[in-house]
Amino acid sequence: MALISAWLFAWLFVERLSRALAPATRDNAGLGLLIPIVFGVTILVVWEVVTRGANVPQVILPPPSMIWARITSSVPTLLADFQQTFLKAVLIGYALGCGLGFVVAILIDRSPFFKSGLLPLGNFVSALPIVGVAPIMVMWFGFDWQSKAAVVVIMTFFPMLVNTVAGLNAASSIERDLMRTYAASYWQTLLKLRLPAAAPFIFNALKINSTLALIGAIVAEFFGTPIVGMGFRISTEVGRMNVDMVWAEIAVAAVAGSLFYGVITLIERGVTFWHPSVRGA
Amino acid sequence: QDNVTLQLKWVTQGQFAGYYVAQAKGFYDEEGLTVEIKPGGPDIAPEQVIAGGGADVITTWMAAGLAARERGVPLVNIAQPFKSSGLLLTCLKEAGVETTADFPGKTLGVWFFGNEYPFYAWMAKLGLSTEGGADGVEVLKQAFNVDPLIQKQAACISTMTYNEFGQVLKAGITPEELTVFNYRDEGVGMLEDGLYVMEDKLADPAFVEKMTKFVRASMKGWEYARANPEEAAQIVLDNDMTGAMTLEDQVYQVSEINKLTEGSTGALDEAAYRQTVDTLLSAVSPDNPAITKEPEGAFSHVVTDGL
Amino acid sequence: MNKAFPIIIVLIGLLIVWYAAAIGMNAQWQNDVYRRAGTTDVPMTQFVQDTWNQEKPVLPTMHQVMGELWNTTVLVAPNKPRSLLFHAWVTFSATALGFLMGSVLGIALAVLIVHSEAMNRSLMPWIVASQTIPILALAPLIVVIGFNIFTGTLGIPTDPARLMSKAIISAYLSFFPVAVGMVKGLRSPEAIQLDLMHTYNASPSQTFWKLRWPASVPYLFTSLKVGVAASLVGAIVGELPTGAVAGLGARLLAGSYYSQTVQIWSALFAASILAAILVISVGLVEKLVARQMGARPA
Amino acid sequence: MPATVVSAADLSLTFATNDGPVHALSNVNLSIGKGEFVSFIGPSGCGKTTFLRTIADLEQPTSGTLLINGMTPRQAREKRAYGYVFQAPALYPWRTIEKNVALPLEIMGYSAAEQAERIKRTMDLVNLSGFEKKYPWQLSGGMQQRASIARALAFDADLLLMDEPFGALDEIVRDHLNSELLKLWARTQKTICFVTHSIPEAVYLSTKIVVMSPRPGRVTDVIESTLPAERPLDIRETPEFLAIAARVRDGLRAGHSYEEHA
Amino acid sequence: MPATVVSAADLSLTFATNDGPVHALSNVNLSIGKGEFVSFIGPSGCGKTTFLRTIADLEQPTSGTLLINGMTPRQAREKRAYGYVFQAPALYPWRTIEKNVALPLEIMGYSAAEQAERIKRTMDLVNLSGFEKKYPWQLSGGMQQRASIARALAFDADLLLMDEPFGALDEIVRDHLNSELLKLWARTQKTICFVTHSIPEAVYLSTKIVVMSPRPGRVTDVIESTLPAERPLDIRETPEFLAIAARVRDGLRAGHSYEEHA
């Protein structure tokens, strides 16, 4: 109840604020950022008050101030974990997984043979449960980040596949007809028409995958890892009742994931500037 | 009828045979108790569950229980059905481990999630760094199976006498091929599977009464399991909802567990408690701060006195 | 070209790779076995056969997995814990419930975001952040505390409560792809199509139902496909914290505690088959709806 | 003197684009009375569409004032003061033709019976009976354009904004629709703003012809027609008609010569 | 006698739709010689676009034969035998206008310098200089249409298929482009198939006028123009011109009367 009313309050405040700022914020990134920040700060304050006020045991939910203290005092650990999980497993797995999904989508698109041969298999890996896959990957690729990257590849593959396949069908028939009149080759049509038209879909997948990759890498670390990494830290510190450290890692994950997502959104805005959803109606 | 919720530290298996037997054989009923046994799992911290009000009593290892106590969950040991510990470090001779002197430079698999305290205490005692390198040991967070040993990804892995060690043997590796370190023998043994409740509840005589009945029935269950290991294994199997276990494994497990519960009246042996606390306090480090100061009131005989 | 033909070819190719890999990956263990038994001079055919039929192989073979699948579906009553169908059903019900909740939530959020700038600015960053929180870290919290609230405060019986806690994780994972896709989809109408609504002074709800919603359908279905797969992952992950309950996730985990590779793989296959069925079902609905909406055949 | 429906004073509109501002409208002054039929003619890109869109509250003027029935464009739009035929058909691809025509009727809450009746009437008017159940991509370009005209005529707005509605139609249909439009106009006393590229069409239909020229978009001439209200098709051969047409053509040409040296 | 570029014999094309078949083309027989300028005129929906699309290998005939330069439409397309101006502009929204015009040049592998030169020339031709860097949605309807004409003219196909290319243009630009097109045609001896709704335009431009009528789409009249090759704009007032125009109009009207009683 308290949480809901707090959220409502925060939202109302933000609504007012964004109304007031609406004309001004159009092109003002600084003011645009203000709104989510105000919203976030409100939530944090309420969180602090509730956990302290209601005396919630810290092993269940520590207050933000305590989490912050933990973050500042554990910078080297957090940094090492971040490097292990994000810079290695996530980024590499993400690149490979998205790349693979994309390539398979093109293969499927390219030949009817692969379309009926690979697409069903694609569906098949869509939900290969990370729980089952992670131990197998550890078995195959060892304890280090490689096995986590492999899990990330599997997790990010399917969203990319589905979105690219859908995107490649997004070009309108008259736009395709134009290419036919030029007797454009498959690759020319792909490059100059169908990929640009597919871009909004592809970016969808890139965005979804940016968060999925992080989840995948962290969860995969629950199934065997060297003693570094965000997932390792989370699972270990829960067992040690250091819930503040858990939340510190979660905070790092949230910030890293949001930045990752934000960067992709920025690239999306640049690349699909022409799409009505970006052009703004 | 009184209701009791018991949160286990791990999944349904022979390790908890006493409780399942007590339930199946009606020992709880006889005491006027309705007991719900909640299986645990790799990410269930019973300490968290009881702090959140999800259980009346939990089983956990003493090191984890004391650690939780220091972090604001006032757990109190009310009974200790496991007299001795079953944690082993199992190594392949082939990998070059015969004695503790061979550890430097090796990769060792360790269970975390509150199970790592004995290991760190041991390494502290041996004066080995856990940061890897030629003078230290490389630590792996081991999943809860024996794959790393069988696939030779680690020189040593953690096992329990009653479970993983059996798996290693069953996989065809002979005892001659193995070097086995028992934590107890290395002087870093710690009390396992005890029963813990929240301190404030013990102020309520009705609760103490309820727990007394619970412990009494449970100990009866353990006794029965020792007398009828096969039947106990079958009872455990009946309670396994995953359908993944085999009777053979559980029979082995129950019979091994019986060795650990042998001789326990349920009451905590204060000498064993001291040894656990001392080991933990001897190995305090920033990496491994299970506890940093002498615990106060971490156990109580009020329940077992009433047995 | 016959539709089944390519699948068969691809499958055969895959099988060849698979069996070849099985020889390689299981060889080390097999050699150890021979060494312990003191056997020497094993003929190649025998060696290959042995690597394909180990009890706990690194990589089990197709026939082992299929055999296990057969044993645990056809040969066991479907209401027994031994039966994979039983576990698949448990997982499926959480998936379906979670998918339903997740899709509704995802669509609702997308609608709010598209219609209110304040929502867009205040919600979107937090929705993203919510997805970067590793669910497994929260899963115990949800399963444990959620479960307690359901059974304790709300007085719901154990089984539905467990279902709900899993469904919540499932929904948590699936709402995001749906929300992201639908935000894009609901913003995809061309300016001129929106202008038309503007000239009619259509209310936001009219614009939504008559324009934004139908225009977003291609995005909706791609999102739903990803969403349903995510739901299944969520349901399985939700079965993790409590290792010994029913469901494919619990089965996988329990299998892994005893290194029952064949059992793990068969559960993995069961999960994948379930996923494929779910995704293909969404695809079928998509085709139906597209036809209903007069889509131009490709 | 009739009430003023549209009055623009010093209206300017500038688009900001990636390579500099485009002055689509510059100091437009114009007033359109109730019941007038005003044609807009001018070289491509001179701002005709932009002006109509501004009236329709689809673009916001950069400066100047614009009043519709004494209200702001926004208020007028909210009162559903006008029907708009866009330059492109803008049919919704997931609706059949008849459902596309029904769209504004649904939105404005007409009864089912009323809808059916109006759909039938306007589909007949634009000669599309028999194609009710087809989807837009199954129609030819001209048929799509006619469907969009039917859609705008299906409900009764007092002001009609039509952007090259007959551009994709052949002479015969065009003549037919021209006279139907005139009949409708005479019967209902609607005010009509009509963009066209055909000088004869402009002269034949209008009470007032607005000639525009580009870069920046301006009104260069406003010609009040002296033709009688009653206009048979062969009025197009009268000297009076030809005189007006010549004046329009001159205005147009002037705009072009400007463009050609820009 | 010049070589035959397009020859259709008993060509029929039927679309299957949700509510029954649509006979878009029915037994069309037509032959177009090299260097001819053929206009297609007919009521909206009579199959003009469909016929052009069939020539371009974008639709497959249901029956009959169609040969382009003695080849199947497919082979001809693969040889890049024609340039096509669609009825709708079909510009790619992610490309600027100049990049849209460059599209076929890129595909056909022209050098960068050649591309720049051709873009400049055709953009000038359609009067779009100064708009090179704009995106399609920043242009008016007529400007988009002109951009699509520039795109089709940028490369040198011997056969031009133009579907109402000047529909959205005003008279002045239209006259300008008409004469430019005639010049181009005279200079290069291209074969041009040209769909239009304007009778004067058809008569002014063509060596042959094909009149079509709908449901089912048929060719009802083929008029060989007797006008001289050299055609100043004022040829449109000559009796000969008016006579041909009258015959076209009659053909058109006949098609319509048919439609009106269908």
Ligand SMILES: Nc1ncnc2c1ncn2[C@@H]1O[C@H](COP(=O)(O)OP(=O)(O)OP(=O)(O)O)[C@@H](O)[C@H]1O
């Ligand atoms: N959204 C826009 N962004 C930038 N510039 C625009 C936009 N819309 C129109 N313009 C520019 O405004 C000018 C006027 O365009 P408008 O569409 O009003 O012309 P028009 O008179 O309707 O022409 P046509 O007869 O070709 O349809 C043009 O130069 C065009 O490029």
Ligand SMILES: Nc1ncnc2c1ncn2[C@@H]1O[C@H](COP(=O)(O)OP(=O)(O)OP(=O)(O)O)[C@@H](O)[C@H]1O
């Ligand atoms: N893809 C399609 N599916 C079904 N019917 C179609 C399709 N394309 C065209 N038609 C039908 O074929 C007939 C001829 O259409 P076409 O586009 O060739 O006409 P047109 O002569 O170009 O007309 P306009 O002058 O209006 O462009 C029309 O009745 C139309 O409804």
Ligand SMILES: Cc1ncc(C[n+]2csc(CCO)c2C)c(N)n1
């Ligand atoms: C949460 C949790 N994880 C691991 C152990 C250690 N442990 C003790 S018994 C057992 C199962 C195998 O026998 C394992 C892994 C534990 N106690 N609790």
Ligand SMILES: [Mg+2]
């Ligand atoms: Mg315009």
Ligand SMILES: [Mg+2]
């Ligand atoms: Mg056409």
